[in-house]
Amino acid sequence: MRHVGRRPLLAALPGLALVSATAGAQQLPLKLGTATAGGGFPVYGAAFIKAIKAVDPTLVIEEVNTKGSTENVPLLEEGKLDLALVQGEVAQSVFFATDRPPTTLKVVTAMYASPGMFVVRADSRYRSIVDLKGQAIAWGARGSGLVILGRTVVDGIGLDAAKDFEPVYLERAGDGPAMVIDGQVAALWGGGVRWPGFVAVANSVHGARFIVPTAGEIDRIVAKHGFLRRLTLPAGMYRGQDEALPTVGSWSFVLARAGLPDSVGRRLAAALDNVERSGAHAQQLSETTAKNTLAALPRPDTLQPGVAAYYREIKLLP
Known part of the structure; x- marks a missing residue:
């Protein structure tokens, strides 16, 4: 795959370090489940992918249109998706279910x-x-x-x-x-x-x-x-x-499948943080911040470990 425009991207974000192009590359491309056309999830998914590509061009994410949150959860749990957008009520039912085994899915970021x-x-x-x-x-x-x-x-x-x-x-x-x-x-x-x-x-x-x-x-x-x-x-x-x-x-969330490498979780968190700090995010991502993520978490242990590691690096977590 040919990557174009790396120098202009660096120049557009002065002082923001791009994540290593090699870390976690073996896991790419990532599959991101959204929803049916015409709703908010595909719009958000497109903005999410574009924003991450702008600061980490080698972190390739492909959008997968699905039926929405209730299909995204089983697809994540079956390993057919790497990431998926999941609405708040569905996320709550997954993390606090009493009629099924505890989920192994993790939060990458709060969406909005x-x-x-x-x-x-x-x-x-x-x-x-x-x-x-x-x-x-x-x-x-x-x-x-x-x-x-x-x-x-x-x-x-x-x-x-x-x-x-x-x-x-x-x-x-x-x-x-x-x-x-x-x-x-x-x-x-x-x-x-x-x-x-x-x-x-x-x-x-x-x-x-x-x-x-x-x-x-x-x-x-x-x-x-x-x-x-x-x-x-x-x-x-x-x-x-x-x-x-x-x-x-x-709050809706971007959730990750079990076993998503911590290096990939960290790259996602770092890219989103760089986008947030640059002030160049699309309107759809205006609430996608690290602080909102920590405030909206269903439980502290639901944060993806690689994301948590990055948050510790930037002193948002002890």
Whole structure:
């Protein structure tokens, strides 16, 4: 394979040491599982791969489109993927499972927090979650962790996603926005900052309105599901969204298979740290930081050992 442009990359990141081109090279390319086209995971995965390539060109990562979080976990555990994007609720269920052996998967980095909410057309009559009862809701692709988040959120206020709504599950995450725009469904469930599905509805001719739990509903949700976090979507993330939106959600992670060499884990951590320090990261990676990773870890022992070693080198861990 021919590698081009190493000197310009070095010049663009003065003072940032590139990771050794030979360390862990025998394990490459790495396979990164994302999700179906049109959702947030493929967008994040592409930004993740591009950012790492910019500071460590020999750390080759190939994106693999999957059905999403619920497929990514078994593929990681079977060794068919090296890395995968996994939504928060699925990660929690893996690390704290009571009906299966403890997982050997490890956290490479926190991706981003996913503030969960519904989007409807701005000209619709729907203004609360209760207003959506009995309506057709596009919950997402069946394998998506966002579907689990949605079920968990409405369960927290005493509703059943399957019984109190007319659930619609998608073959591709990208199909949801069009269904809202043309009126096939009342709302689309999703989460995240600049989530592609929300961007598409907000930028449509009809515009968008976002529906989040009320303050009282948020209290009930976190009381019942303590692993969910109180999150706020800042104002201005979507066209027409002029106010910050308080809601609930969780952190998604890049997980690694068991046996991923520590040298590779360290290279990943070093590359991401260099990207963070350079300030040149894409918007999708703005929350992908070492400090966020440590704060969001399900447990301290879930951090990939090579990543932990790098964090010790930069004095984030003792």
